[in-house]
Amino acid sequence: MRKKMLISMVAVFLSVGLTGCGKPAHNFATEWSKNASEHWHACLDSDCTEKKDVGAHTFVEDATKGIAATCTATGKKVEVCSVCAYEKETTLPKTDHNYVAYPAGSRAATHDVDGVTAEKCSICGDVKETPIPALGHNFVVGATVKNVDNYDVIKHSCTCGKVALKMAVLDYSFLTEGSNSFRDGTIAEGDATEAGEGVRVAGGGSIKWRLPIEVAGRYRFSLGANPAPNAIGDPNIETKNGVKVNGVEVPLIPSGPYSGLGIQLGQFNQLVMAEFDAQVTAPGEDLEIEITQVASQRLFWGGELWLTQIPTAE
Numbered sequence: 218m219r220k221k222m223l224i225s226m227v228a229v230f231l232s233v234g235l236t237g238c239g240k241p242a243h244n245f246a247t248e249w250s251k252n253a254s255e256h257w258h259a260c261l262d263s264d265c266t267e268k269k270d271v272g273a274h275t276f277v278e279d280a281t282k283g284i285a286a287t288c289t290a291t292g293k294k295v296e297v298c299s300v301c302a303y304e305k306e307t308t309l310p311k312t313d314h315n316y317v318a319y320p321a322g323s324r325a326a327t328h329d330v331d332g333v334t335a336e337k338c339s340i341c342g343d344v345k346e347t348p349i350p351a352l353g354h355n356f357v358v359g360a361t362v363k364n365v366d367n368y369d370v371i372k373h374s375c376t377c378g379k380v381a382l383k384m385a386v387l388d389y390s391f392l393t394e395g396s397n398s399f400r401d402g403t404i405a406e407g408d409a410t411e412a413g414e415g416v417r418v419a420g421g422g423s424i425k426w427r428l429p430i431e432v433a434g435r436y437r438f439s440l441g442a443n444p445a446p447n448a449i450g451d452p453n454i455e456t457k458n459g460v461k462v463n464g465v466e467v468p469l470i471p472s473g474p475y476s477g478l479g480i481q482l483g484q485f486n487q488l489v490m491a492e493f494d495a496q497v498t499a500p501g502e503d504l505e506i507e508i509t510q511v512a513s514q515r516l517f518w519g520g521e522l523w524l525t526q527i528p529t530a531e
């Protein structure tokens with residue numbers, strides 16, 4: 218009796234194991250069940266997880282449900298499983314703009330003003346601009362004239378009409394410890410050995426150049442500069458220097474420490490110092506440019522001084 222009961226229990230367990238839901242056969246749905254990757258027919262019986270006909274989707278694109286991407290909006294592609302009707306959507310990235318030449322927005326470069334090449338999207342109207350670098354002047358050396366101090370000023374002109382004036386300032390025979398004299402004839406070269414070469418503006422002094430102006434306009438003042446070694450003075454032209462034109466302070470360009478400007482020791486670098494408007498000077502009344510120094514730092518100026526006509530500020 219006991220043995221017979223055991224056998225029938227085993228039979229029940231076996232039956233459960235084989236059919237899952239404890240019934241002679243599963244009760245599969247006719248509708249498809251589905252997830253993102255596959256479809257199947259599920260057994261409808263409660264507590265039964267049996268599936269049949271499990272398979273990957275067979276996607277076919279349905280163009281009527283899709284949206285084409287444009288250059289301003291993403292689109293979407295819709296694919297439908299031909300077996301279970303599951304729908305998959307894929308976002309389509311924006312397309313590239315269709316840029317075409319846009320002369321109305323373009324501007325040719327001149328000698329001293331950058332130009333721009335403009336293109337416009339034929340679909341959305343977006344405008345893309347590519348800068349064209351200024352062509353640069355081709356200054357031709359003209360006459361040498363004397364300034365009021367009887368020093369040479371070399372005139373230059375370009376085919377575009379702009380003019381420039383150049384003065385040589387590399388004359389270290391006039392350096393002086395602290396006196397800041399320029400070409401005053403009182404200082405010997407040997408007095409400035411630490412400078413090596415160049416013209417220095419030391420603590421609290423100033424240095425002046427005078428130039429005859431024949432064309433009124435806006436000018437850029439640049440100067441050859443050889444920064445002092447740190448051992449001699451902290452190289453910084455922002456907080457310790459200024460520029461005056463005819464006695465009036467003008468903004469200093471560029472500003473910042475030499476180290477930040479990437480200027481190398483031991484060579485003269487042409488530095489833009491200021492931009493300002495200048496009137497034509499009468500004979501004997503040259504424009505006076507002055508670099509001032511407010512601290513004990515020493516900078517060495519040399520090479521060339523350039524006064525170059527630039528476009529008028531707007």
Ligand SMILES: [Zn+2]
Nearest residue numbers: 238243260265
């Ligand atoms: Zn079942």
Ligand SMILES: [Zn+2]
Nearest residue numbers: 256274298301
């Ligand atoms: Zn499917």
Ligand SMILES: [Zn+2]
Nearest residue numbers: 288314338341
């Ligand atoms: Zn576009």
Ligand SMILES: [Zn+2]
Nearest residue numbers: 328354375377
């Ligand atoms: Zn030019």
